[in-house]
Amino acid sequence: MKLELKGFVGFYKNKLHLIEGILANIYYGFPSQKLRLIGVTGTDGKTSTVWMIYHIFKRAGKKVGYISTVGYFVGGKEGYGGHHVTTPKNIDLQRLMKEAVKNGLEYLVVESSSHGLDQHRLFGCRFVASVITNVTNEHLDYHLTYERYLAAKAKLLCMSELRIANKEDKSFDFLKKEFQDLKTFGLNEKNKADYSYSDYRQSFLFKEGYNNANAMAALAVCLELGIEKKVIIDTLRKFSFPPGRMEIVQTKPFKVIIDFAHTANGLFQFLGSIKKTKKGKLIHVFGCAGERDRDKRYEMGFTSGKYADVIVLTAEDPRSEKLGSINNEIKRGIRRSGFKGLLIEEDDRKKAIFKAIKLARVCDIVVITGKGPEKSMNIGGIEYPWDEKKVVLDAL
Known part of the structure; x- marks a missing residue:
């Protein structure tokens, strides 16, 4: 009964979030439509992957910003998004996107949480590319089951032109059934991902295997969006992790x-x-x-x-x-x-x-x-x- 009540309340709360999203978009003039958005979601590795993509695009000379757990940059000075916030609330997110447009940014890398996706905080956004790093058991106090958690993450792919996923993650079997056009990345060459670490092993190496996976997620996004391979490799070789990550x-x-x-x-x-x-x-x-x-x-x-x-x-x-x-x-x-x-x-x-x-x-x-x-x-x-x-x- 408690779970039913929680789901009932959550359903109506999310309807209110959707209305907030619609109003925020109208108020700020649908700013996301004037940006090329890149989305990153997953249980682990989101922030590091966002950071990698941002720095690769920056090195490539692109006008790029980011919105992430560690803060945001939408032109001007870097800022802090708030306490325990990954994806800002509707009104704050649209305001930041409006600033990004005003400051002449072309690309914006957005870290997208399952809560943010489930609560329609990204309503009105269309992504040129998105990637799911991995999906393991987390936030089940909110989503109740792994399947509902994964479904929330997968919403990001529904909003994207280009979809990329981790072929070695347990979420992949579900994702490949839902999205026939998935591009893939992975560490093990036996899995035959579109972007395999075995092809780049000599180019860059992080001591932590999971960071090599994050790097492959970023590399896949950047190559698919036309960034030169040399720029990507050079950035990853000299990469410094965001604050509080390793x-x-x-x-x-x-x-x-x-x-x-x-x-x-x-x-x-x-x-x-x-x-x-x-x-x-x-x-x-x-x-x-x-x-x-x-x-x-x-x-x-x-x-x-x-x-x-x-x-x-x-x-x-x-x-x-x-x-x-x-x-x-x-x-x-x-x-x-x-x-x-x-x-x-x-x-x-x-x-x-x-x-x-x-x-x-x-x-x-x-x-x-x-x-x-x-x-x-x-x-x-x-x-x-x-x-x-x-x-x-x-x-x-």
Whole structure:
């Protein structure tokens, strides 16, 4: 009954969002029709892929901007989109697009969340190209099932002239049935994707396999839209990740890395790649958000327990949920993993980071995940200022 009620309320809420979208488009004069939009969606890798496409187009001399989790650039100065926002609300999105048109931009790369797609925030937009990086279990507190989550992501492809998908992702079987003209990318040459990493292995290499997949997604989009291969390769070879994505704050005497990894799959991919390079201990600081998908807490605890030598459990936007309850669910996964290391619980995220840094020795790696570049922490429903990198630098 609760699920039925939630779906009923959500249905009417989304109708209101659609009306908002129509009115916002009318008010700002349908600005998206004057831009060449490139859409990026997926569970993980959206922001990095947006960043890659943006910098490739910029290097190619195109007038390009972006709207993403880390902020936006629509000409003029870069800006911050707001607390925990990927795809802005209808009125804000159309305003930004209007500014992009006013500032003479031709292309705009738009990070598109499942919430944004489901709530019609992109109403009126037509994309020249869009790509789905991957679709794993996430946001099921909102979408309820994986199938509905995937369907929300797939809406972006319905709005696009050119459609690109990850041939090696579990979402592909569904997508290929729905879209006969899909272009594909992948890492394994055996899968015979249209754009395979095996053909570019000598051109660029990221230590993290998932970032090679993100790079292939960006490469596929850019080649399909006519960007020269040399420009793409040169950009990827010198690529710097956006803030809070694989951000190395210190390398010696021990390494400190900040990463936004806040999904079960994202954390698995990230910690797995770090584990391969470590010589000392892996010290992991993390938590899980309150009032969000509870199922992933166990999975993320299991992943941390599998890869880390020291775990510091702390707050990550607990909202109005009790932090102890969140951590208990995470600890179930940690115990199940067979973790034999040191487990510390510290509710205060700043103190947790300081403790982790203090424990580190030569050749250790301290990784702090979940917040990345976010500028606030939601505790008790109130947004408090937060700067993960500043806290790390203060601790060092």
